[in-house]
Amino acid sequence: MTVEQSAAVLADLRRARRKQRVAAIHWVDALYQVYVTGIVSVVIIVLVSGWVGDGDVSAGALADVRDHGPAVMGLLVALAIFSGLRAGSRGGPLALEKPDVRHVLLSPVDRGVALRGPAWRQLRFLTAVGAAVGAVAGQLALRRLPGNPLEWLLVGAAFGVTVVGLGFGCALLASGLKLPGWAASLVGGLLLAWAAGDIVGSLPASPTSFVGALAIWPVHVDPLGAAGPVLAGVAVLVGMRFVDGTSLEAAERRTALVGQMRFAVTLQDLRTVLVLRRQLAQEKPRSRPWIPAIRRHPHWPVLHRGVRSVARWPISRIVRVVLMAVIAGLSLRGVWHGTTPLVILAGIAMWVAALDAAEPLGQEIDHPGRTDQFPIERGVVFVRHLPITLLVSIATGLLAAAVAAAPFGDGVGWGPALVTGVALGMLAACGAVVSVVQGAPDPVDTLSMVTPEIAGGNAVAGTLPLIAARASVRGIQDPPPVPAAVNVTMVLTGVAVLVGGWVRFRDDIHGFMAEAAENMSPTKAAERMAEERRGEEEREADVLAESRRIAGLDDDGEDQGAGAAKRPPSRQARAKKPTAPSTPGVRGGTSAKPIGRRRDQK
Amino acid sequence: MSDAPALHVEGLTKAYDDLIALHPLDLEVPAGQSVALIGHNGSGKSTFLRMVAGLLDPSAGDVEIAGFDLTEVEARATTSYLPDDPVLYDDLSLREHADYVSRLHGGDGWDDYAESLCERLGLAERIDDLPARFSRGLRQKSAIVLALVRPFSLLLVDEPFVGLDLPGKEVLLELLDEVHGDGAATLVATHDPAYVDRVDRSLALRDGEVIFDGTASVEQVLHLVGG
Numbered sequence: 001m002t003v004e005q006s007a008a009v010l011a012d013l014r015r016a017r018r019k020q021r022v023a024a025i026h027w028v029d030a031l032y033q034v035y036v037t038g039i040v041s042v043v044i045i046v047l048v049s050g051w052v053g054d055g056d057v058s059a060g061a062l063a064d065v066r067d068h069g070p071a072v073m074g075l076l077v078a079l080a081i082f083s084g085l086r087a088g089s090r091g092g093p094l095a096l097e098k099p100d101v102r103h104v105l106l107s108p109v110d111r112g113v114a115l116r117g118p119a120w121r122q123l124r125f126l127t128a129v130g131a132a133v134g135a136v137a138g139q140l141a142l143r144r145l146p147g148n149p150l151e152w153l154l155v156g157a158a159f160g161v162t163v164v165g166l167g168f169g170c171a172l173l174a175s176g177l178k179l180p181g182w183a184a185s186l187v188g189g190l191l192l193a194w195a196a197g198d199i200v201g202s203l204p205a206s207p208t209s210f211v212g213a214l215a216i217w218p219v220h221v222d223p224l225g226a227a228g229p230v231l232a233g234v235a236v237l238v239g240m241r242f243v244d245g246t247s248l249e250a251a252e253r254r255t256a257l258v259g260q261m262r263f264a265v266t267l268q269d270l271r272t273v274l275v276l277r278r279q280l281a282q283e284k285p286r287s288r289p290w291i292p293a294i295r296r297h298p299h300w301p302v303l304h305r306g307v308r309s310v311a312r313w314p315i316s317r318i319v320r321v322v323l324m325a326v327i328a329g330l331s332l333r334g335v336w337h338g339t340t341p342l343v344i345l346a347g348i349a350m351w352v353a354a355l356d357a358a359e360p361l362g363q364e365i366d367h368p369g370r371t372d373q374f375p376i377e378r379g380v381v382f383v384r385h386l387p388i389t390l391l392v393s394i395a396t397g398l399l400a401a402a403v404a405a406a407p408f409g410d411g412v413g414w415g416p417a418l419v420t421g422v423a424l425g426m427l428a429a430c431g432a433v434v435s436v437v438q439g440a441p442d443p444v445d446t447l448s449m450v451t452p453e454i455a456g457g458n459a460v461a462g463t464l465p466l467i468a469a470r471a472s473v474r475g476i477q478d479p480p481p482v483p484a485a486v487n488v489t490m491v492l493t494g495v496a497v498l499v500g501g502w503v504r505f506r507d508d509i510h511g512f513m514a515e516a517a518e519n520m521s522p523t524k525a526a527e528r529m530a531e532e533r534r535g536e537e538e539r540e541a542d543v544l545a546e547s548r549r550i551a552g553l554d555d556d557g558e559d560q561g562a563g564a565a566k567r568p569p570s571r572q573a574r575a576k577k578p579t580a581p582s583t584p585g586v587r588g589g590t591s592a593k594p595i596g597r598r599r600d601q602k
Numbered sequence: 603m604s605d606a607p608a609l610h611v612e613g614l615t616k617a618y619d620d621l622i623a624l625h626p627l628d629l630e631v632p633a634g635q636s637v638a639l640i641g642h643n644g645s646g647k648s649t650f651l652r653m654v655a656g657l658l659d660p661s662a663g664d665v666e667i668a669g670f671d672l673t674e675v676e677a678r679a680t681t682s683y684l685p686d687d688p689v690l691y692d693d694l695s696l697r698e699h700a701d702y703v704s705r706l707h708g709g710d711g712w713d714d715y716a717e718s719l720c721e722r723l724g725l726a727e728r729i730d731d732l733p734a735r736f737s738r739g740l741r742q743k744s745a746i747v748l749a750l751v752r753p754f755s756l757l758l759v760d761e762p763f764v765g766l767d768l769p770g771k772e773v774l775l776e777l778l779d780e781v782h783g784d785g786a787a788t789l790v791a792t793h794d795p796a797y798v799d800r801v802d803r804s805l806a807l808r809d810g811e812v813i814f815d816g817t818a819s820v821e822q823v824l825h826l827v828g829g
Binding site: 005009012013016017020097098099101102103104106107108109110178247248249250252284287288 | 619620621655656657658659675676678679681683685689690691693694698699702703705706707708748752
C-alpha cells in the first residue's frame with residue numbers, strides 16, 4: 001500500500017469517526033467543562049498574581065534577573081527535556097487508542113503516516129497550552145519587571161511554545177529510537193544537573209541557559225535566545241521523522257493506562273492515578289527484597305507485611321523519596337531564612353514521599369475483597385498499617401532535616417531541624433493516610449469534606465515547629481528554639497492521634513453519620529410522619545369503636561342488637577385497608593385524610 | 603507464493619527484568635501448516651504469538667514471516683492476529699469496522715465475504731450496531747470477522763474459544779479448517795486439548811520452553827500440560 005493510499009484510508013476513517021463523535025457529544029456537558037476550566041484558570045491566575053505582588057523590583061534584583069534569569073529559565077527547559085526523554089523511553093508522548101494500535105499499526109499502512117497525524121494534533125494542543133501559560137506568566141512578570149505588555153505577552157508565549165516543542169520533540173525522538181530508560185535518565189539527568197550547576201555558578205553556562213535567555217528578552221536581549229525556537233522546531237521535525245519507530249508494546253501499554261489515568265483524574269481518584277502512573281513508568285516492586293525475610297513466624301502479621309512491602313521498593317521509588325526529602329530540606333532552609341511560602345513546597349514534597357510510605361495501606365484498600373475476609377475489622381487492619389507508614393515517613397523527614405541542617409551555607413540549627421523533621425514526617429504520613437483511605441470523593445457523599453489532594457495539604461502543618469523556632473530565634477517569643485519546636489510538635493501529635501482514630505473508626509462513624517443524614521432527609525421525615533399519622537388513626541378508630549360499643553351502636557348508627565356480624569372491622573382488618581403507599585416526597589391519598597375527625601364531626 | 607516458510611523464528615526470547623517469559627525459541631512453520639500451541643497458564647503461548655504479531659518487542663531473536671523481517675510492511679500484510687481480548691472502536695459499527703480493516707489491507711471494503719462471515723457467526727442482525735453495545739461473545743465474534751475479512755497467509759489465533767457459545771465455537775472451527783484448506787498457515791494457542799485432533803502439528807510449551815513438537819493425541823496433550 002502506498003503512502004498516499006494509507007493517508008486516504010486513514011483520512012476516511014477519521015472522517016467517519018468524527019461524524020459519530022460529533023453526533024454523540026453532549027453539548028451541555030461540553031459547555032459546562034469549558035465553564036469550569038475557565039473558572040479554575042481565573043482562580044489560578046488571581047492566586048499566582050497575588051503571590052507575585054505588584055511592586056517593581058529593586059535595581060539589585062533586576063541585575064540578578066539579568067544575570068541568573070537565563071539559567072533559572074534554562075532549568076525549566078532542562079526539566080522539559082528530561083521529562084520528554086523519560087516519557088519517550090516509555091513509549092510516550094503519544095496516547096493512541098488501543099484499536100488504532102491493533103488495527104492500524106498492525107496493518108500494512110505506513111506507520112509514519114498513521115502516527116504523525118495524532119502527533120501533530122497532540123502537539124497543536126500542547127502548543128496552545130504552552131503559549132497561553134507562557135503569555136500569562138509574561139503578564140505576571142510585567143507586574144514586577146520593566147518592559148511593555150506586548151513584549152512580555154509575545155516573549156512569554158514564544159518561550160512556552162519553545163519549552164513544549166523541545167520536550168515533545170525529545171519525547172518523540174526517544175520513543176522512535178527506542179531509547180532505553182537508563183539512557184534517557186542519564187542524558188536528561190546530566191542536562192538537568194548542568195542547568196542546576198549553572199544557576200549556582202559552579203559549572204559553565206548550560207546550553208539550556210541560552211534557550212532560557214529568550215524568556216527575559218524584555219529585560220535584556222541576548223540574540224542567543226533566538227536559538228531556542230529554532231532548536232524546538234528542529235527537535236519536533238526530527239522527532240516526527242523517527243516517530244514510525246515507536247514500539248507497539250509501549251504504545252499499547254500506554255493506550256490503556258493513559259485513558260484510565262485521565263478518567264481517574266476526572267474523578268479525583270488520587271490512589272488510582274498513583275498506581276497507574278507507576279504502571280506507566282513500569283515501576284514494579286523488586287522480586288528480591290533488599291532485606292531478607294525473617295524466618296520466624298511474625299507476631300504482628302500486618303506490620304510484617306508492611307515491612308516486606310517496603311523491603312521490595314524499586315530503586316526508582318527510593319530515588320524519588322530521597323529526592324523529595326532533599327527538596328523538602330532545601331525548602332526548610334529557605335523557610336528558616338525568611339521565605340515562608342516555601343512551607344508549601346516542603347509540605348507537598350514530604351506528602352508525595354509519604355504516599356509511597358503508605359503503599360502497604362494503599363494495597364490493603366485496593367483489595368477490599370481480601371480485607372473483608374479477615375476475621376478482624378477493616379479499621380483495625382488499617383490502624384496496624386500506620387506504624388510502618390509513620391516510621392518510613394519520619395525517616396524521610398529526618399533526611400530532610402539533615403539536608404536542612406547540613407553544614408553548607410547558612411543551615412538550620414540541628415535541634416529545630418530534627419524536631420521539624422519528625423513533625424513533618426508525622427504530618428506528611430497523616431496527610432497521605434487520609435488521602436489514601438478517603439479515596440475518590442463521592443459526589444453524593446456529604447461527609448467527604450476534602451478532596452484527597454487537599455487532605456495531603458496537612459503535611460504543610462508539619463513545618464510549624466520550624467516557624468516557631470524561627471520566631472524564637474528572632475526574639476518574637478520566649479522559649480528557646482528547640483523547646484518552642486517541641487511544644488508545637490506535641491500539639492501536632494494530637495492531630496496524628498486524631499487521624500489514627502479516624503482510620504480506626506471511620507467505617508463506624510461513616511455508618512452512623514449516613515444513618516443520621518438519612519433520618520434527617522425530607523423523604524425519611526415524610527415517611528416517619530406518615531407512620532405516626534397511621535398510628536394516630538388507629539388509636540382514634542379504637543376509641544371510636546369503644547365508645548360505639550358502650551353506646552350500643554354499630555357502624556351505621558344502628559342498634560348493636562341488629563347483629564354482632566355488623567361489628568366494626570377488627571384492628572388487623574383495618575390496618576390492611578389504608579395501605580397508603582410509602583412513596584417519598586409529597587403525600588396525599590387516603591392516609592392524609594383525617595378520617596377519625598370527620599367521623600367525630602358527624 | 604514464494605517458497606519461504608510462513609513463519610521462521612530464531613532464538614526468540616522475551617524477558618521481563620529477571621523473569622524469562624519465553625526462553626530462546628527456534629521454530630519454522632511451513633506455508634499452509636496448521637499448528638496448535640498448547641500449554642498451561644503462563645507457559646508463554648500468548649507472549650510468543652504477540653511477539654510474532656509485532657505487539658511485543660522481543661528481548662532477543664529474529665522473526666521472519668513469509669521471508670520478510672517482522673519490521674517490514676510485507677510481514678504485516680501477510681499476518682492476521684486474532685487476540686483473546688477483542689479490541690474494537692467504540693464509535694464504528696461492525697460494518698464500518700470490517701470495511702475499514704479490509705481497506706487498510708488493500709481490499710475493497712465491505713463485501714459479500716464479510717457479509718457471509720457475519721451471517722455464519724450470527725451477527726447478520728447486528729451489522730450496523732456499535733460493538734460497544736455487544737456482549738463479550740459478540741465482540742469475540744466481531745473480532746473473528748475482522749481477522750478473516752482481510753487477506754493473509756499466516757493466521758495467529760490466541761485462545762479463540764473464550765466467550766463463544768457452542769454454535770459460535772463450531773463455526774470458528776469450520777472457518778479455521780477452511781482457512782487451512784485455502785493454504786494459509788494457522789497457529790492457534792488453546793487450552794482445548796480436543797483441538798489437536800484437527801491440526802498437522804502440536805507445539806507444547808511449559809514455563810517458556812518447548813517441551814513437545816510433533817503430532818500429538820489428546821491423551822498426550824493432557825499428559826504434557828498436566829490436565
